[in-house]
Amino acid sequence: MPVPDPNLYPDFNVIRLSHTCLNVADLTASRKFYTEILGLQVTDETDTHIYLRAMEERGHHCIILQKSDRPGTVEVMGFKTYDEGDLDRAEAFFRSKGRPTEWVQRPYQGRTLLTSDNIGIPLEFHHKMDRLDPIHQQYALYRGVKPLRIDHFNCFSPEVDASVAFYNDMGFRVTEYTEDADSKKLWAAWMHRKGGVHDMAFTNGTGPRMHHVAFWVPTPLNIIDLLDLMSTTGYVSNIERGPGRHGISNAFFLYILDPDGHRIEIYCSDYQTLDPDHEPIHWDLKDPQRQTLWGAAAPQSWFEHGTEFVGTKPVEAMLKATPIIAP
Amino acid sequence: MPVPDPNLYPDFNVIRLSHTCLNVADLTASRKFYTEILGLQVTDETDTHIYLRAMEERGHHCIILQKSDRPGTVEVMGFKTYDEGDLDRAEAFFRSKGRPTEWVQRPYQGRTLLTSDNIGIPLEFHHKMDRLDPIHQQYALYRGVKPLRIDHFNCFSPEVDASVAFYNDMGFRVTEYTEDADSKKLWAAWMHRKGGVHDMAFTNGTGPRMHHVAFWVPTPLNIIDLLDLMSTTGYVSNIERGPGRHGISNAFFLYILDPDGHRIEIYCSDYQTLDPDHEPIHWDLKDPQRQTLWGAAAPQSWFEHGTEFVGTKPVEAMLKATPIIAP
Amino acid sequence: MPVPDPNLYPDFNVIRLSHTCLNVADLTASRKFYTEILGLQVTDETDTHIYLRAMEERGHHCIILQKSDRPGTVEVMGFKTYDEGDLDRAEAFFRSKGRPTEWVQRPYQGRTLLTSDNIGIPLEFHHKMDRLDPIHQQYALYRGVKPLRIDHFNCFSPEVDASVAFYNDMGFRVTEYTEDADSKKLWAAWMHRKGGVHDMAFTNGTGPRMHHVAFWVPTPLNIIDLLDLMSTTGYVSNIERGPGRHGISNAFFLYILDPDGHRIEIYCSDYQTLDPDHEPIHWDLKDPQRQTLWGAAAPQSWFEHGTEFVGTKPVEAMLKATPIIAP
Amino acid sequence: MPVPDPNLYPDFNVIRLSHTCLNVADLTASRKFYTEILGLQVTDETDTHIYLRAMEERGHHCIILQKSDRPGTVEVMGFKTYDEGDLDRAEAFFRSKGRPTEWVQRPYQGRTLLTSDNIGIPLEFHHKMDRLDPIHQQYALYRGVKPLRIDHFNCFSPEVDASVAFYNDMGFRVTEYTEDADSKKLWAAWMHRKGGVHDMAFTNGTGPRMHHVAFWVPTPLNIIDLLDLMSTTGYVSNIERGPGRHGISNAFFLYILDPDGHRIEIYCSDYQTLDPDHEPIHWDLKDPQRQTLWGAAAPQSWFEHGTEFVGTKPVEAMLKATPIIAP
Numbered sequence A, B, C, D: 001m002p003v004p005d006p007n008l009y010p011d012f013n014v015i016r017l018s019h020t021c022l023n024v025a026d027l028t029a030s031r032k033f034y035t036e037i038l039g040l041q042v043t044d045e046t047d048t049h050i051y052l053r054a055m056e057e058r059g060h061h062c063i064i065l066q067k068s069d070r071p072g073t074v075e076v077m078g079f080k081t082y083d084e085g086d087l088d089r090a091e092a093f094f095r096s097k098g099r100p101t102e103w104v105q106r107p108y109q110g111r112t113l114l115t116s117d118n119i120g121i122p123l124e125f126h127h128k129m130d131r132l133d134p135i136h137q138q139y140a141l142y143r144g145v146k147p148l149r150i151d152h153f154n155c156f157s158p159e160v161d162a163s164v165a166f167y168n169d170m171g172f173r174v175t176e177y178t179e180d181a182d183s184k185k186l187w188a189a190w191m192h193r194k195g196g197v198h199d200m201a202f203t204n205g206t207g208p209r210m211h212h213v214a215f216w217v218p219t220p221l222n223i224i225d226l227l228d229l230m231s232t233t234g235y236v237s238n239i240e241r242g243p244g245r246h247g248i249s250n251a252f253f254l255y256i257l258d259p260d261g262h263r264i265e266i267y268c269s270d271y272q273t274l275d276p277d278h279e280p281i282h283w284d285l286k287d288p289q290r291q292t293l294w295g296a297a298a299p300q301s302w303f304e305h306g307t308e309f310v311g312t313k314p315v316e317a318m319l320k321a322t323p324i325i326a327p
Ligand SMILES: [Ca+2]
Pocket: A194, A195, A196, A272, D194, D195, D196, D272
């Protein structure tokens, strides 16, 4: 098995993914998509930024839309730590790995450490973010797919084994993974901190690039309602793949593209993984039910398209194996 | 508009589709599929036949599985009339059209008229069928997709305009139709007697052949449950297309194949059409949302595969236009 | 069995219930309730009237809200006939029963016959109503409970046997009924024309009064969403009973009160009844699962509250048996 | 605010509730209820014990049914720790509180510490339990309500403030609570370790007694299906309360009683609470939407009935305030 033993006592305690900042061309178009289709709630907006949260979140933002002359790039992926001291321990960790570290100012966040992972994905860590009043029982506010919370990131990595080793060190634990039977290398892996299937996943491909950011909804009907809405409001071509159920993670999924090409997953039906002795599930790259339990292949774009991170230069994947692609 | 005015005062009163008899190779394999996957209830079985009904039906059978040395063919499609006199008026109607007619004995049915339509589809009409006690509130019996009732037939016709004209004479009313813009000919049409979107539909193609027989379920979750069940019980390759929503009829659909290649649709989300002045909805053959509101194309097999009727010799379609097929 | 044989060849052909006109005190308050909570679409409005339709309806209106100095009364219940001649035959029928008849002008309707039934419920019949373009696939318009169509009326009758006899003559067919075992009299009955469980139902009680008008939704989740919405937008006290499943009709139900006290039912999970030989289901008044399959009793208000019809004077029920009421 | 600050660095790390052992009179009757109605999977059974798990669980058991001459009592509530050392630190913690401690042998569990909390609830802690292969994708095994995992315990406490203080010391964090406005005392509190709304909750009342043990399901339709199943298989009188939505925890709920009177909750729609700065939500005891967001009051039995723990003698609650009870 190519998956390392979990590090149950990491140097610092990340409790969960928190947010991402996406660069966009047109705030008006993005606002419409993120509020009317995705159904996120605006918590602040300026001429250059829109802050959004999902319906059960109390933190100020899970998505920041940033007006940019490099639309379709990702500025940073954010994580929340258990306490303030974890931020200092994180700084030491990243320095020990030879990664750049910097303390930055972020609106609505406390002390924030900006750094990057082993393949250059820009990461930021904070402990404090402004807390807002609950809105999950204000049912008149629910719109679009009615998203409850941000769930995970998924990134292309040119070397999934290396990415898994790095995040494993940080205490991320593998829940499911895909192995290329020939090379015994990892094709993909799902890693969590918060007790679900994942906070972060890696897929073999030209990277670093963001494959998608995902939102959790309670039932497949949220996703079917979204498909009906998108299909009849001018967004039919933003639907990329789904609905379907992944063999991996058992998730009922839909993949859509925002106006700048950032891929968003809407997702339900994952499971609880918080036991420290929770065993990862192994999948073979050639198993067609890995991608879609129901047998349908994914479109080629799904394996090839991603959005780059600011300040990085993606490199080709080392592993050349191929998954099953729709003809 | 290529659709004829409805005949509101037909010669005889068909109230709804009733049942079909499917020829199969192996009753044991078919029984397993129809009871454990489809979830139909066996109402009688012999060495050569299995009779089944759906959960809210009181009539004795909606599907008859018949052991045959011509498996993968359809024996007959059955309809129920409003009264006994309608059977005699039906006989006169079919004779006037030059179709063969015969009174046949069918277990559990009263007087039954066997005939065929203009392209040779074998049809039988009865008024009486044995009535069984309700089981729709015996929830412990629900299995598989939990089907509530047979909903419609869909057949390939080599000339949809002619098929529509014939059934229009019988009082079937068009609810939606697809026109080839160039030839102004019908590509497909949906026709009803019972006040839903259809009892019978026709699709352009080598025919006569059955395209599918459909069962009604209340929610998309029935269909998602079925996909999960089929995927993990050895039936993943019997899943052909879906889940998705048709633009036409607004139906949330899934198409699966039984062990002999008979296509079954599971279907929900249609609408009430019983007004005599209900206007048919026009779709253009080139509209991609016609087939799937959400944009995905159908697989080629869906346009090409069908099961032949006993005693017929399908002929090629006259209309050579092509719909949008998955690449 | 106290239910008469169905009249399969009635004097005139009613195809379905069509609409009702409700008298209200405050059009602004009612508009808000009917559009934001019920989710009906306004098709016209004046200083004195608001016309509404449900999402799959093509007829101009299913509800008319009429500003009135007698709010909380019902003006009329409307039905659609199969053709124009049915209107004349209806006039003859009602005259033969000694009921008053009058041809009235109704906006958006063709020739309309105003009359009343045996206990004085004001009824109107039309064949033509303005037809509107379909909106069932304009998913951005869906609001509130996302109602698809008007489904049925339910009225208090002081003598259910007499009401059933009268509507039976008109060709309404009983699908389910409740009998008082002691007196062998009907306590309640459900009667249909359109092939569902009912277009009209009668319940023993001071009458004539409207018990409720019902809308059809596809799944219980529509109803749960409505409960969440009403509970958090100031309408919690408008929730009267439910959610639950009736033993009778198998309907998953919710009863709510509009701002003038008109009771509205939201309803799903009924079944198809169009066979002319469809057997009515018998329930005993003392069977607790009759009212709620799951065992909970209905609140007393549900048995006592109703809204009067204009120009009628309700009389007490003759049958004094009592159903099971919540303590 | 009567809720103590959370103890973010407790002496030992409980990761989640794990299981409970329930004393029953008749293993055959209980097996039927727990497998056919609840849909749990048997993982082992002997003449005296049945071990069960839910569909996504990998641990050997979440429910142990124990044949007993004191049926309707609870033997113990079990929790899982992060590591083996936590067991020793737990022993020291309970000793320091003056509670009895004992190392016991439990089949399928590693080293197990038996002790009790401040009001005498028997608790056991283990780190290791036999791990089983995943079955969550064996959809043919799903039965009954299709439970995914054990979710929480709820107990009557004669002094909720004291219970909250004790579990707060153990690192359980309050997510929601009900305060009696007059006395400023806690009426009820919900406390978690695993990042959901609760692992353990306390309700004011004669205690210690178990109020209920809860299972998580993904959608309200699981619960509606269960109601239909119970109502038509002889279990209608085992339905006590629901379906409804709690204001507190936002949970869509159903309460049922097993053959020995142990109360089981089926539950969905809670939310993620893993932030260490997650603010508890305050509810007033007199707020009718606290119990049921939709306004319906709970039956009296729900406030009064509970099942005793072996070896304890419940005492009356000190707080005499009263919630809103159905008339
Ligand atoms: Ca969790």
